[in-house]
Amino acid sequence: MKERRLVACPQCGKVVEWTAQSAFRPFCSERCKLVDLGAWAAEAYRVPVADDRDEPDASETETK
Numbered sequence: 546m547k548e549r550r551l552v553a554c555p556q557c558g559k560v561v562e563w564t565a566q567s568a569f570r571p572f573c574s575e576r577c578k579l580v581d582l583g584a585w586a587a588e589a590y591r592v593p594v595a596d597d598r599d600e601p602d603a604s605e606t607e608t609k
């Protein structure tokens with residue numbers, strides 16, 4: 546008999562079975578996966594990025 550592996554969804558905490566068929570593992574559903582990814586993306590968005598200095602837009606007219 547196969548051992549069943551249960552994991553708690555990181556998003557909602559719902560205990561789901563971890564199988565090869567669960568494409569959204571460790572999440573319980575696609576929705577939770579998307580919510581978590583969205584939260585991560587929003588978190589990353591808040592981090593100020595100081596890499597814009599290399600943008601050639603500002604000095605475009607100066608270089609000739």
Ligand SMILES: [Zn+2]
Nearest residue numbers: 554557573577
């Ligand atoms: Zn979930």
